[in-house]
Amino acid sequence: MTSAISVTNLSKRYRIVHGGQRGYHTLRDEISAGFRRLTGRGSATRDVTEEFWAVKDASFEIKTGERVGLIGRNGAGKSTLLKMLSKVVEPTTGRIEIRGRLSSLLEVGTGFHSELTGRENVFLNGAILGMPRAETLRKFDEIVAFAGVERFIDTPVKHYSSGMYMRLAFAVAAHLDPDILLIDEVLAVGDLAFQQKCLGKIESITNSGRTVLFVSHNLGSISSLCTSAMLLENGRIIASGDVAGVVMKYYRDGSSSPASFDLRNGVRKIGNAHVRLVSGRVLDAKGAPSMEVLISENACIEMEFEVLDSHPGPFVPNFHFHTADGTAAFVSVDTSRNATGPGTYVARCEIPGNLLNEGSYFVGFGLTTFTTGVTVHFFEPGAVSFNVRDPIEGTASRGDWGGSMPGAVRPNLAWQTEKIA
Amino acid sequence: MPDAISAAGVKRLTVIEAGRANIEYFQDLWRFRELFYILVWRDILIRYKQTALGLAWTLLKPLLTALVFALVFGKLVQVPSGGMPHAPFIYVALVPWLFFASAIADSSTSLTAHSGLVSKVYFPRLLLPMVATAVALIDMLVALALLVPMLLFFGVAPTWRLLLLIPLTLATGMLAFGLGAWAAALHVRYRDTGIVLPFVLQFGLYLSPVIFPSDLVPYPWRLLYSLNPVVGVIEGFRWASFPNQAVHLPALVLSLASAFVFLFAGLRYFRRTERDLADVI
Numbered sequence: 001m002t003s004a005i006s007v008t009n010l011s012k013r014y015r016i017v018h019g020g021q022r023g024y025h026t027l028r029d030e031i032s033a034g035f036r037r038l039t040g041r042g043s044a045t046r047d048v049t050e051e052f053w054a055v056k057d058a059s060f061e062i063k064t065g066e067r068v069g070l071i072g073r074n075g076a077g078k079s080t081l082l083k084m085l086s087k088v089v090e091p092t093t094g095r096i097e098i099r100g101r102l103s104s105l106l107e108v109g110t111g112f113h114s115e116l117t118g119r120e121n122v123f124l125n126g127a128i129l130g131m132p133r134a135e136t137l138r139k140f141d142e143i144v145a146f147a148g149v150e151r152f153i154d155t156p157v158k159h160y161s162s163g164m165y166m167r168l169a170f171a172v173a174a175h176l177d178p179d180i181l182l183i184d185e186v187l188a189v190g191d192l193a194f195q196q197k198c199l200g201k202i203e204s205i206t207n208s209g210r211t212v213l214f215v216s217h218n219l220g221s222i223s224s225l226c227t228s229a230m231l232l233e234n235g236r237i238i239a240s241g242d243v244a245g246v247v248m249k250y251y252r253d254g255s256s257s258p259a260s261f262d263l264r265n266g267v268r269k270i271g272n273a274h275v276r277l278v279s280g281r282v283l284d285a286k287g288a289p290s291m292e293v294l295i296s297e298n299a300c301i302e303m304e305f306e307v308l309d310s311h312p313g314p315f316v317p318n319f320h321f322h323t324a325d326g327t328a329a330f331v332s333v334d335t336s337r338n339a340t341g342p343g344t345y346v347a348r349c350e351i352p353g354n355l356l357n358e359g360s361y362f363v364g365f366g367l368t369t370f371t372t373g374v375t376v377h378f379f380e381p382g383a384v385s386f387n388v389r390d391p392i393e394g395t396a397s398r399g400d401w402g403g404s405m406p407g408a409v410r411p412n413l414a415w416q417t418e419k420i421a
Numbered sequence: 422m423p424d425a426i427s428a429a430g431v432k433r434l435t436v437i438e439a440g441r442a443n444i445e446y447f448q449d450l451w452r453f454r455e456l457f458y459i460l461v462w463r464d465i466l467i468r469y470k471q472t473a474l475g476l477a478w479t480l481l482k483p484l485l486t487a488l489v490f491a492l493v494f495g496k497l498v499q500v501p502s503g504g505m506p507h508a509p510f511i512y513v514a515l516v517p518w519l520f521f522a523s524a525i526a527d528s529s530t531s532l533t534a535h536s537g538l539v540s541k542v543y544f545p546r547l548l549l550p551m552v553a554t555a556v557a558l559i560d561m562l563v564a565l566a567l568l569v570p571m572l573l574f575f576g577v578a579p580t581w582r583l584l585l586l587i588p589l590t591l592a593t594g595m596l597a598f599g600l601g602a603w604a605a606a607l608h609v610r611y612r613d614t615g616i617v618l619p620f621v622l623q624f625g626l627y628l629s630p631v632i633f634p635s636d637l638v639p640y641p642w643r644l645l646y647s648l649n650p651v652v653g654v655i656e657g658f659r660w661a662s663f664p665n666q667a668v669h670l671p672a673l674v675l676s677l678a679s680a681f682v683f684l685f686a687g688l689r690y691f692r693r694t695e696r697d698l699a700d701v702i
Contacts (some may be wrong), residue, residue: 014700067666084437087543088699091439100432110541113463115470120463128542156470179432 004211010094054080056235069222072232109169114158147171255368259291274311278304284388313340317347320364329408354412358390487512506575520561527553528601587659596680599687647672650679
C-alpha cells in the first residue's frame with residue numbers, strides 16, 4: 001500500500017507580540033516605528049515577541065485508504081495541521097507529500113452566499129471546493145436529493161432553515177469525490193437523522209478506497225469511523241495507533257478526571273448557595289481508593305457533599321457513567337431521600353462485579369432536588385474516572401474468547417441452552 | 422482540478438514546503454480559472470438581485486453622473502472642453518475613471534470581505550482582486566457600448582482611432598489591478614486603507630482630467646501632472662474618441678509606463694504578504 005500523505009518534521013511557528021494594543025497594526029504605528037528606526041531612538045522595542053509553535057516536528061504517514069482520527073484538546077494544533085495540509089497556511093519548516101486529489105472540509109458551507117439560490121450556491125461552493133463545473137453538473141441531482149431540498153432549490157438560501165442550509169452545504173462537500181478527504185468537525189450538522197446519513201456517506205466514501213483524516217471532538221464518531229488515530233498535544237504528536245489506545249491516552253492525560261479529589265482546601269468551588277461538592281473517590285473491592293478495579297469485583301463510587309442552609313431538599317445524588325469514547329453508559333440515582341437539612345453527607349453507589357466492560361469510565365456527579373420543579377444544584381461531568389481491568393484469565397463473562405468485547409457494559413447474564421429435538 | 426489524476430491513473434504528487442507556493446503560483450492561477458469565472462458571475466448576479474432596474478444601473482450610473490457634471494461644470498461654471506460637446510467630453514473620461522476607481526475600491530476589500538474563504542480554502546489569493554477588477558471591467562464595457570451612439574448623437578463621427586480604446590482599456594485594467602492588489606494586501610494589515618482610499622479616490626476625480634481638459638494645466642507642470650497615471654489614460658480615451666483632439670505624447674507614454682510599474686509593484690507587494698495572509702486576516 002502506498003502512502004497518501006507523508007509528513008516529515010512539519011512545524012508551524014507563530015509570533016505573538018505582547019505589550020500595548022498590538023492586536024493589529026495601524027499605519028500610524030508603522031510610520032512612528034519607522035521614524036524611531038530612522039532617528040535611531042527607541043530602537044529597544046517595548047514589544048516582546050514570543051514564539052509559539054502551533055505544530056512542532058510532526059512526522060507521520062497515512063496510507064491510502066486509511067481513516068485516521070486526529071484528536072487533541074483545543075489549541076493542540078489540529079486545525080493548524082489541517083490548514084497546512086490543505087495549503088491554506090504555509091509551514092515554517094518541514095515537508096508534506098500528498099498523492100492524489102485532496103479536498104478539505106474545514107468548514108461546511110464556506111463561500112455560501114445568502115442572496116443566491118440553492119442551485120447557484122451548489123455551483124459556487126463546488127468551484128470553491130475544487131469540483132470542476134462539469135462534475136457538479138453531473139452530480140447536481142444527486143446532491144440535491146441527498147440534501148432533501150428539491151422543492152427549495154431555486155429559493156435564495158437566506159430563506160432556508162439552518163438545517164436545510166447545513167444539509168445542502170454538506171451534500172456538496174460529500175460529493176467531492178477526492179482521493180484524500182480532510183474533515184474538521186462537520187458531523188455536528190443537522191438533526192440526528194441527517195447526522196446518521198452524513199456518517200453513512202463518509203463511511204461509504206472511505207470504503208471506496210479513499211483516505212480520510214478526520215478531526216472531531218466527538219470521540220464516539222472517531223472510534224466508529226476511523227481505523228487509527230493520532231493524539232496531538234501542544235503541537236506534537238504524542239500518540240498514534242489504534243483508535244481505542246489513543247482515545248484512552250487522551251483521557252488519561254486529562255488531569256480533570258482523577259480517581260479521587262478533595263475540594264476542601266482548593267480554590268475551586270462546585271455548588272451553589274444551598275450545597276457544595278466536597279470530595280469524591282473510587283473505591284475498590286477492599287474499600288481502598290483506587291484508579292483501577294477488577295472486572296469481576298465490586299467497586300464503589302463515593303461523593304461527599306455539604307448542605308449549607310435549610311433548603312427543604314431532599315437532595316438526590318445521581319451519577320452519570322460514560323465510557324472512554326464519550327458514550328453514556330447509564331445513569332444511577334439515589335432513591336433513599338436521606339439528604340435533608342444542613343450537614344455533610346456521603347453518597348455511596350455500589351457497582352457490582354461483572355457489570356461494566358473493560359476500559360475507562362468517567363463518572364459525572366450530580367445533585368438534584370425535585371420538590372419545586374427539577375433543580376440541578378451542581379453537575380460535574382467526569383468528576384472521577386477509573387479503569388476496569390480484565391485479567392482475561394479466569395474472567396467468567398468471556399467464556400473461552402480472548403479478544404476484545406465491545407459494549408459499554410458486560411454483565412454476566414443467565415443463559416440456558418437445551419436440546420429440544 | 423481536472424488534471425489531478427492523469428490519464429495513466431497515476432495520482433498527482435503535491436509537495437508542500439515553506440516557500441514552495443511561489444513556484445507553482447501562476448500554474449495554480451490557471452488551474453483555478455473556473456473559480457474565477459464563477460466568482461465574477463456571482464458578483465454580478467448578487468449586485469442586481471432584488472433590484473427593479475437591474476443591469477440598467479450599469480448604464481445609468483455613468484450616464485447620470487456625466488449629465489450632472491456637464492450641466493454644472495459645462496453650462497454653469499463654463500469649464501472649457503476643447504470645443505467638444507460637454508456631455509460626451511465628460512462621459513468618455515468618466516467611463517475609464519469609474520472603472521479605475523471601482524476596480525481599486527472593490528479590490529481593496531476583496532480579501533477582507535472573503536476572510537472566511539481565505540482562512541479556510543486554498544486558492545491563489547490574487548484571484549480575489551482579479552475578480553473585482555474583472556467585474557468593474559464588465560461594467561465599463563457596458564458603459565463603453567453607449568459611447569458610439571452618444572458621439573453620433575452629438576455629431577461627432579468616430580474614426581479608426583476608436584480601436585485604440587482596446588489597448589487603452591487594457592492599460593487601465595492593468596493599472597487598476599496592480600493598485601487594487603496593493604490596496605487589498607494593505608487592507609488586510611492596515612484597516613486604515615479602508616478609510617483613506619475613498620478619500621484618495623474622491624480627490625483623484627478632481628486631480629484627473631475628467632471634467633476639464635488636461636491642457637488646462639500650464640505647460641511646465643504638464644509633465645509632472647502626467648505622473649498621475651490616470652492622466653495619460655484619460656487623454657488617450659479622448660484622443661481616440663474625438664477626431665479633432667490632439668494628444669500630448671510624453672504624457673501618454675509616461676502614463677502607460679507607470680501602469681506597468683504599478684502593476685509590477687502591486688503584484689510584488691501582494692505576493693510578499695500573501696504567504697501569511699490566512700494568519701493575519
